[in-house]
Every structure is written in C-alpha cells, then in structure tokens.
Amino acid sequence: MNAKGSSMSDTLGSNASLKLDLLFEGIRYSPALGEAATHSFPNFYPYRFQPGEHDPTGEGKAEIPYLLRTSSGTVVRVKGAAESRWQVSGSQAQGYTLAKDGEASQPIEFAPLPAWMRQTTSDNYPMAQTGLSLHGDMGVINIAPGCEYFLEKIDKRSMRCTFCAYGAPDKRTQNLGQEAGVVSLPQRTFHRIQETLRAALAEEKLRHLYLVGGSMTDWHAEGRRFIEVARAVAQVNDQAVPVTCGSGAIPKEIMDQLHIEGLVQAVCFNLEVWSQPLFEQICPGKHHYVGYDKWIEALEYGVKLWGRERVYTAMVAGIELEPEYNLHWEEAAELALQGAEDLCARGIIPIYSLYWPIGGRDHPEYMSRLKSYFARLMLGYQEIRAKHGLQIWDGFMCRECAYMQMECDMDEEQRQLKQTA
Ligand code: SF4
Numbered sequence: 001m002n003a004k005g006s007s008m009s010d011t012l013g014s015n016a017s018l019k020l021d022l023l024f025e026g027i028r029y030s031p032a033l034g035e036a037a038t039h040s041f042p043n044f045y046p047y048r049f050q051p052g053e054h055d056p057t058g059e060g061k062a063e064i065p066y067l068l069r070t071s072s073g074t075v076v077r078v079k080g081a082a083e084s085r086w087q088v089s090g091s092q093a094q095g096y097t098l099a100k101d102g103e104a105s106q107p108i109e110f111a112p113l114p115a116w117m118r119q120t121t122s123d124n125y126p127m128a129q130t131g132l133s134l135h136g137d138m139g140v141i142n143i144a145p146g147c148e149y150f151l152e153k154i155d156k157r158s159m160r161c162t163f164c165a166y167g168a169p170d171k172r173t174q175n176l177g178q179e180a181g182v183v184s185l186p187q188r189t190f191h192r193i194q195e196t197l198r199a200a201l202a203e204e205k206l207r208h209l210y211l212v213g214g215s216m217t218d219w220h221a222e223g224r225r226f227i228e229v230a231r232a233v234a235q236v237n238d239q240a241v242p243v244t245c246g247s248g249a250i251p252k253e254i255m256d257q258l259h260i261e262g263l264v265q266a267v268c269f270n271l272e273v274w275s276q277p278l279f280e281q282i283c284p285g286k287h288h289y290v291g292y293d294k295w296i297e298a299l300e301y302g303v304k305l306w307g308r309e310r311v312y313t314a315m316v317a318g319i320e321l322e323p324e325y326n327l328h329w330e331e332a333a334e335l336a337l338q339g340a341e342d343l344c345a346r347g348i349i350p351i352y353s354l355y356w357p358i359g360g361r362d363h364p365e366y367m368s369r370l371k372s373y374f375a376r377l378m379l380g381y382q383e384i385r386a387k388h389g390l391q392i393w394d395g396f397m398c399r400e401c402a403y404m405q406m407e408c409d410m411d412e413e414q415r416q417l418k419q420t421a
Pocket of ligand 1: 147149150159160161164165166167213214286
C-alpha cells in the first residue's frame with residue numbers, strides 16, 4: 001500500500017473509481033438535471049448556482065435529484081458542483097446519460113420519486129413527513145431525530161458530535177411529538193409511520209429497513225425507545241424485510257430483548273472515528289454518556305447475539321483530516337486501518353461514509369488529501385475484510401443503497417475479477 005493517492009483511484013476498479021470521482025467532483029447543472037428533479041427522489045441540498053453561472057431558475061438555486069444509478073448498478077449521491085467536469089444530458093422520455101467533459105457518455109437512472117411521498121395518512125398528514133426516507137432500496141425510519149447531546153453542555157462545551165448538522169431538535173421533532181428525556185413517542189406518530197411504511201412496502205422493492213434516531217443521554221432510555229420503534233415496524237413488516245437497529249450503543253439487556261423478540265437482524269452502533277482520543281474530541285456526548293470502551297463492548301456483545309456480519313459501526317471517514325487533529329492524510333489512513341483491523345478481528349464491521357467538510361473548508365488542496373485518504377482506506381480495508389473472511393451482509397446494505405460508501409462496490413469488483421480469472 002505504498003502507492004500515492006493520486007494514482008490509487010486507478011486500482012480501485014472502474015465502478016468504485018467512478019463513484020469516488022462523482023462523490024468528490026459532483027455534477028454541474030444542466031437542463032437535463034433540472035428535468036430529472038421533477039420526477040426523482042429529491043435531494044436534501046438544492047443546487048446553488050455560482051456567480052456568473054447560467055441560472056435558468058433566476059433564484060440562485062434549483063432542486064436536483066438525490067441518487068443516481070449507473071448501468072453497472074452502482075448508486076451514488078448527487079452533489080451539485082458548478083466547477084465539476086461531469087454533466088447530465090438527455091430527458092425522462094429518452095433516458096439520461098452522464099459524461100465527463102470530452103469523454104464518452106454512459107446511461108444512468110435517477111432514484112424515482114415514489115407515489116407515497118405525495119400521499120397523506122388517514123389523518124391527513126403528509127407521508128413525506130412521517131419519518132421515512134429512502135436510500136435506494138433501503139428504507140430509513142427516523143421518528144425521533146432530535147439528539148439530546150445538542151441540548152447538553154459540560155464546561156461550556158456542547159456534547160454534540162462536532163460534524164453533526166442533522167440532530168438539532170427542531171420543527172421535525174415537534175411535529176413527531178418527540179420530547180427530551182421522554183422514551184415513548186405519541187401513538188399518532190407510530191400510526192403515521194406504520195401507514196407510510198405499509199404504502200412504501202406495497203410500492204417499493206425495499207431490501208433493508210434501518211432504524212435510526214437522535215441519542216438520549218440515558219442509554220437505557222434510548223434502548224427502550226428503539227424497542228418500541230422496532231415493535232411498531234415489526235407489526236407492518238409483512239415481507240420480513242431485514243431490519244437493522246442503528247441506535248447509539250445500548251445496554252446488554254436491551255440487546256437481549258431485541259434479539260429474543262426477533263425485532264432486528266443486525267445492529268449498527270456508530271463509533272464514528274477510531275481511537276479513544278479522537279472519539280473523546282469528536283463525539284464528546286457519546287464518550288461522556290456511554291464511553292469509548294463501553295461502546296466497543298456493546299458491539300462485541302452484539303456479535304455474540306447476532307453473529308458475524310450482523311454487527312456494524314459507521315465511521316465518518318476523513319473527519320480526522322480537520323486541521324485541529326494535526327494528522328497528515330497518510331497517518332490518518334494508517335490509524336483508520338488499524339481500527340478496521342482491530343474491529344474486524346472482533347467480528348465487528350466498520351462502514352466508512354465519506355465526510356463532507358463543513359464551514360468553507362472544502363478547498364481543492366484539502367479535498368485532494370481527503371480523496372487520497374479515502375482511496376487508501378478503501379483499498380487497505382478491502383484486504384482486511386478479505387483476511388478476516390468478512391463480507392457486508394446484503395440484508396444490511398448493498399450496492400443499491402450504499403450511496404456514500406464503497407465497500408459493496410469494491411467487493412463486487414473482486415467477485416467479478418475472480419469469476420473472470
Ligand atoms: S449522536 Fe452525534 S451524530 Fe448522532 S445525532 Fe447526536 S450529535 Fe449527531
């Protein structure tokens with residue numbers, strides 16, 4: 001693993017390499033991208049036109065699709081970027097293509113806008129706001145998005161994770177009836193998500209359900225909340241779509257209960273970053289209210305209950321490159337790979353989601369180091385998974401939903417290489 005990052009993307013394989021390019025470079029606006037937005041699953045972030053860029057909306061921003069799918073089955077999150085060399089052409093009627101300036105185009109599709117997102121529940125509430133979202137063929141259920149770490153300060157320091165922009169209690173949490181310190185959500189919230197999920201399961205081919213939510217300062221309470229959510233989901237999950245509990249780390253007795261009742265088939269407790277010193281700095285709430293060692297113990301206990309390839313931990317890959325941590329990208333990649341080795345040896349599978357720098361830190365030199373780091377990590381991590389005989393369980397995640405992660409694409413490339421060898 002001595003190759004420098006600039007040439008490493010060549011060794012990732014064509015699908016993973018294309019995905020890496022698109023994740024970093026994004027796609028610039030075109031009329032075709034605008035048309036696609038009218039019938040695609042909407043992006044959370046609108047396209048923002050740059051000064052001097054032609055803006056057909058006259059509003060400085062435009063809706064764009066959320067996910068694109070290449071003809072090889074790789075799903076990628078769409079990032080709008082005026083300076084990108086990638087552009088979409090075509091139309092809904094003729095089909096869409098994607099091309100880098102001066103290179104051949106390839107057919108793509110966008111994740112469609114499902115009918116249920118335009119419907120309402122029986123009490124006339126928009127299904128799009130009941131707490132269900134889609135990442136390709138994964139249904140993400142989040143009916144308690146507010147994170148209590150945002151409300152807590154210790155020695156004037158906020159307990160929220162430093163990278164987190166989505167857990168602040170807000171209008172969403174009010175609408176869902178979530179209250180700080182209260183385990184149970186209102187019955188109307190459960191009824192609405194159950195109706196929405198029924199409609200989505202009838203319309204979509206969902207292959208994974210992922211339960212997620214903001215953290216509570218009491219991990220027992222958080223665990224009890226997830227049991228209630230999982231029971232509500234089980235009542236309408238007639239197709240037995242595999243369910244993953246994506247809570248924070250939770251106590252053993254809560255895991256026992258989830259397991260005994262067969263409510264979830266996998267767990268994913270996000271450590272976010274490897275090494276206790278970085279965890280303490282980046283996830284102060286997780287460290288204060290649970291603790292680094294207890295987090296890893298909980299993951300290990302999960303392996304005992306559910307077995308290998310059923311226990312995951314998501315990592316914010318690249319957060320270590322923020323200047324305050326004083327790590328060169330090669331050191332950061334090495335540290336992350338040490339973590340991958342340690343976790344895999346315990347039967348725990350880390351999943352690396354690409355970190356988007358915030359606060360104007362996304363200048364080209366920084367992004368170039370981040371890309372080198374990510375490419376090296378992906379290559380090294382594939383070797384580690386292979387060494388430990390670990391694969392991503394397709395009930396947990398697959399190429400059809402891993403929109404910011406590359407593990408499944410790289411494993412697929414390896415499978416194809418073996419078949420043709
Ligand atoms: S635990 Fe951290 S990442 Fe999760 S919602 Fe709270 S602040 Fe955000």
